[in-house]
Amino acid sequence: MVHEPNDPKKVIEIHGLTKVYEMGEVEVRALAGVDLLVDEGEFLAVMGPSGSGKSTLMNILGCLDRPTDGTYLLDGVDVSTLNRDERAVIRNAKIGFVFQSFNLLPRTSAAENVELPLIYGDLGWSRAERRKAAMDALFRVGLKGREHSHSSQLSGGQQQRVAIARALVTNPAMLLADEPTGNLDSRTSEEIIGIFQSLNDSGKTVVLITHEPDIAQHAKRVVTVRDGVIQNDEKIQQHRVGVRDNVSGIGPPVPAIAAEATS
């Protein structure tokens, strides 16, 4: 990669990352030296077949797991040596997760699901402030009016929108989406990917883990992982555009959230 003198801020800086699992006597090298730099505002897709180390990379990127060796700076913070609780704080403040299976709490309203990260955070917000932020986030993913619906009353696409709102609500440094369209039909997939693109257009860094080339083509850059190393890293000049028409209110982050999250 070529670095220009006035480099934009790096959200992800990974050097020599390895991950070794010990399965009894056998050592499995899931990651064998990964280097990766992601600028703020990028839309990165990570591709790779199963067993390539893609999931391991995703777990480490998401601070769910720790590398065996190497360094990982997330938003300027070295997170490669943090303990469980410290990683929980980082996950809360800097990462917005979107999962394949939506992972909303059952029998819980959309608004309460979106509020959840704020409850665990250290922002010290009042109940009303949290509710307001949740409403704003739901508005940004086009779910105005469905705030009080429970997961079981929402379609798959709507559930995934709630999950994106939940990921957004703390104004994290990056959105980390793990196969976000894997459980959705193609039309809905296009809508969801459209939301990520809109968010990216407004400056949000997005990292998308997928094994579907069609989906990856919506990103601005695609890295391919194979056998624990990055095999290919290419910019997409003519990336595909998802469906945007159904999305309203996507704009810059709410100032209050931005101020708190970076303090």
Place this chain on the structure above:
Amino acid sequence: MKSSVMRISNITMVGLRAIARNKMRSFLTALGIIIGVGCVIAVVAIGNGATKSVENTINSLGTNYIMLFPGAATSSGARMFTGNSTLTADDADAIKAECPAVAYVSPTVRAAAQIVAGELNWGTSIQGVSVDYPLIRSWNVSQGTFFSDQDVKGASKVCVLGTTVADNLFPDGEAAGQIVRIKNVPFKVLGVLEKKGGNMMGQDQDDTVIAPYTTVMKRLSGKTKIDMIQLSAVSADQVQQAQNEIDAVLRQRHRIAPNGDADFQMRSQEEIAQASGAQTAILRILLLVIAGISLLVGGIGIMNIMLVSVTERTREIGIRMAIGAKGRHVLLQFLFEAVTLAIVGGALGIALGIGASLAVKRFLQWPIVVTPASVALSFGVAAFVGIFFGYYPARKAAKLDPIDALRYE
């Protein structure tokens, strides 16, 4: 970062939402505690009621009460009570005359007979006593008068009736002044005694006729010896002194050496109370053990369902951890859920227990005493059970790995 600890209000909110989300499971979890605490409250209330009624019965014997029976005190060797009474009315007079610690003395003779009044009749026991009897038993007439010393000396054919007898023989009218026939001997009814209730054996103490002991011996039983002597000491702290004096007087009169086997035995109200106190203490311990076991079972029920709940909610725990819950948050949430369920279950259990106690009181007419102490204790135990049995599942939840938890199906 403003604070490193998630505010308690947030934890409680998260916990309460989790409980509200799973109403049926929450109720089932609490059910063990509801039944356990309810059981404790009801069982303690019934136990206390039983103790209380035994105490009342013993107190109803009279104040500073002593019973003096004929016969051997202990059956050492082959000696035993033969049935021949060794006590006489003269013994009673001597005790009254010579024992300063004794206030009242009444020889007692018993007989059983059918009593006839007009067309009605009633089989009951007749007690021959002296004029001291109402003072010894704290048992006064509610209607008419008791018989006099003159009646005792003259073996008059007079009597007073217990309320049960009066109700059965004179259902519509006043008993005092009427004539009843006992073994064909006409007796004048002087009065009716106050209602006394059941004794320790559950016998109706009001199912009796009281007459002068002289009359009963002469006209009804033909006995020359008396069956027992009932006495009362002048005060509670003189009961032992009175027993010593009686012992001395009777040994002298019956020519028994101070170290020889007495041909009489005494039992004070205090001794009776102690004996029954030991019984109720055993009852109480038994009830508490049952109650403790039911609370333990309730606690294990909470742990059981919390463990199932942790497994079932593994994915939820994974989500919470992924979006920033620390192990401590998950631990506190599950602990809070367990304690809340235990406390709410405890409160419901208290209501259930009091309700059951009142039902028992109403429908079975058992005496029931619900004490604030038993309520407070079972509530405290319920909370403790929640913490104790909630901790292990909560810790298990807190130690889950978020990656595994998120993948859990």
